[in-house]
Amino acid sequence: MIRTHDAGSLRAADAGVTVTLAGWVARRRDHGGVTFVDLRDASGLVQVVFREGAPAQAAHQLRNEYCVRVTGTVGPRPPGNENPELPTGAIEVTATALEVLSESAPLPLPVDDHIDAGDDIRLRYRYLDLRRSGPAAALRLRSAANRIARTVLDRRRFVEVETPTLTRSTPEGARDFLVPVRLQPGSWYALPQSPQLFKQLLMVAGLERYYQIARCYRDEDFRADRQPEFTQLDIEMSFVTQDDVIELTEEIVGGLWRELAGHEIQRPVPRLTWHEALARYGSDKPDLRYGVELTELTEYLRGTGFRVFETAIAAGGYVGAVVMPGGAAQTRKELDGWQDWAKARGARGLAYVVLDADTGEPRGPVAKNLPAGHLAGLADAVGAKPGDAVFFAAAGVRREAQELLGAARVEIARRTGLADPDAWTFCWIVDAPMFEPADPALGGTGWSPVHHPFTAPTAGWIDRFEEAPGEALAYAYDIVCNGNEIGGGSIRIHRADVQRRVFDLLGITPAEANDKFGFLLEAFKYGPPPHGGIALGWDRICMLLAGEDSIREVIAFPKTRGGYDPLTGAPTRITAQQRAEAGVDAKPKQEAAPGT
RNA sequence: GGUCCUGUGGAGCAGUUGGAGUGCUCGCCGCCCUGUCAAGGCGGAGGUCGCGGGUUCAAGUCCCGUCAGGACCGCCA
Numbered sequence: 001m002i003r004t005h006d007a008g009s010l011r012a013a014d015a016g017v018t019v020t021l022a023g024w025v026a027r028r029r030d031h032g033g034v035t036f037v038d039l040r041d042a043s044g045l046v047q048v049v050f051r052e053g054a055p056a057q058a059a060h061q062l063r064n065e066y067c068v069r070v071t072g073t074v075g076p077r078p079p080g081n082e083n084p085e086l087p088t089g090a091i092e093v094t095a096t097a098l099e100v101l102s103e104s105a106p107l108p109l110p111v112d113d114h115i116d117a118g119d120d121i122r123l124r125y126r127y128l129d130l131r132r133s134g135p136a137a138a139l140r141l142r143s144a145a146n147r148i149a150r151t152v153l154d155r156r157r158f159v160e161v162e163t164p165t166l167t168r169s170t171p172e173g174a175r176d177f178l179v180p181v182r183l184q185p186g187s188w189y190a191l192p193q194s195p196q197l198f199k200q201l202l203m204v205a206g207l208e209r210y211y212q213i214a215r216c217y218r219d220e221d222f223r224a225d226r227q228p229e230f231t232q233l234d235i236e237m238s239f240v241t242q243d244d245v246i247e248l249t250e251e252i253v254g255g256l257w258r259e260l261a262g263h264e265i266q267r268p269v270p271r272l273t274w275h276e277a278l279a280r281y282g283s284d285k286p287d288l289r290y291g292v293e294l295t296e297l298t299e300y301l302r303g304t305g306f307r308v309f310e311t312a313i314a315a316g317g318y319v320g321a322v323v324m325p326g327g328a329a330q331t332r333k334e335l336d337g338w339q340d341w342a343k344a345r346g347a348r349g350l351a352y353v354v355l356d357a358d359t360g361e362p363r364g365p366v367a368k369n370l371p372a373g374h375l376a377g378l379a380d381a382v383g384a385k386p387g388d389a390v391f392f393a394a395a396g397v398r399r400e401a402q403e404l405l406g407a408a409r410v411e412i413a414r415r416t417g418l419a420d421p422d423a424w425t426f427c428w429i430v431d432a433p434m435f436e437p438a439d440p441a442l443g444g445t446g447w448s449p450v451h452h453p454f455t456a457p458t459a460g461w462i463d464r465f466e467e468a469p470g471e472a473l474a475y476a477y478d479i480v481c482n483g484n485e486i487g488g489g490s491i492r493i494h495r496a497d498v499q500r501r502v503f504d505l506l507g508i509t510p511a512e513a514n515d516k517f518g519f520l521l522e523a524f525k526y527g528p529p530p531h532g533g534i535a536l537g538w539d540r541i542c543m544l545l546a547g548e549d550s551i552r553e554v555i556a557f558p559k560t561r562g563g564y565d566p567l568t569g570a571p572t573r574i575t576a577q578q579r580a581e582a583g584v585d586a587k588p589k590q591e592a593a594p595g596t
Numbered sequence: 597g598g599u600c601c602u603g604u605g606g607a608g609c610a611g612u613u614g615g616a617g618u619g620c621u622c623g624c625c626g627c628c629c630u631g632u633c634a635a636g637g638c639g640g641a642g643g644u645c646g647c648g649g650g651u652u653c654a655a656g657u658c659c660c661g662u663c664a665g666g667a668c669c670g671c672c673a
Contacts, residue, residue, distance in 0.1 A: 033630035047633070064623085081631055089633090106624055110607055114634060115622075117607060120665050173673040193673085220672045344599055345669060452673045560665065
């Protein structure tokens, strides 16, 4: 090493030691006769003092982010000049030699913890952005998270296995990223949406305990918590029950929050059934930092004559409500704003009743449409107090109305500041349905898998899920933190007969199944063990631990919303020669027969 | 595919009722300065107000389109 010490490590005990440091000029304070330079390296900052001689002359020429090597003597700062804000604030290094290792051009982006630039400029100069303490800490935190997970898994004798990133297109789920294959023009690899099928093959292979910090790819639109390439901590285990996977996951998540957030998670983490979560919170990933639970009013509001409610009830649907504490104090404009909010989500509107703060009397347009009898008991029915507002949703499809109320619940919490930003709440969502009605808009008929088609039905449903597909439950489980789904998994089907029945219900013929998953079904002929696993959303988990609002903050080189990387300029056009070689335009000679 | 927010010297912002490219903080260049720590003082340079069109005597400001960044809905087994 060309240095003897880390700048951020120096303390009062080092006084008198001659050190050589190497790093960057974080800031220069030039007083003419004396110059202070904050020297930053990966370990932190230390103040270097230039007082006389050639080094002091040269120090006048230093500029921010010059890369320098300094030799000097550590000494206590003069009394009264200590800086308690800095870990190294008790001492300073008096320079005896200065070497400029490289100069820096004027910065396009200030390397300064106090200023936050726009995303495009930060990403274009990400290497400068990462010199700042916040972004640098986020990457170090992520590294620590990897270490913590690996330690737990290694202790339990898991095997880390890498699976292909050039693989076969999967027929369902998200859109695949495709890669042309030069050696077979007209044929394409897909980048994996997850290592799902490979990890099941590894169970057939007898590894019993597999994990991988796996890069996954999905060609869908982005969000603050979604990038086209993202990372899962992917885990699969043989001879386990749902409880075993949950226990392991709690061990990992518990370790992460203990070490990286200083928070001890209460275990076991509470479990909610999927139906309970929808009924109480209108979401399969409820934020439990606050109450504001939903109330079903389908029975209570029967026979009001109010068209919106009557139609939903007559269709065998759902009417429910959620209470906004203090919501009666909203202006007419704010209440109208809720209608726009609901319409933006595809709903017709959001009916509401406000309860007079003094008298508790129900008011508002909907109140005029409800019979006095129904109005009188409304506050008690929904648990509202005078001064509150009650929002209603009604739909022929239960989940639709519940999810609108669930979204309203989150919005109420946001507008009234109900969510404690320092709180951590976790829960498992278990007993998810196996199937949901296929979306006709996507050309579907019959049933679609809620999770994926290899998810095992629960013991109670394994022999009769065909009797009521919409009610059948699966051994599927999601772990949720503060309203974010941070992981999900399932016990898989390992019996050929059960798998065939699931495919039958999904309308997948044996020929189609063979075409799509033939290699997996083939493998399952040879004594597949019962198995199950989970995938943890690693970017989201690191984002939460870092206290950030976007997974971009915990990815070294993220892309913008348009899939563009301002740093490298990717994606780019390709040359005619590349295009010809890649075989992008090749036409398949003959349609391959199914099963080949 | 849809809704919304943002775009003003290198960075972050302000810019009123449409009235001169006006202003603030930082950075940059020059000079001064021996205890600062987001140092300070004096002086200076730096602008296609994202781009295109329209309305107007006059547009950073109003209208339409477009591009870029962001948030959300759809989508994401």
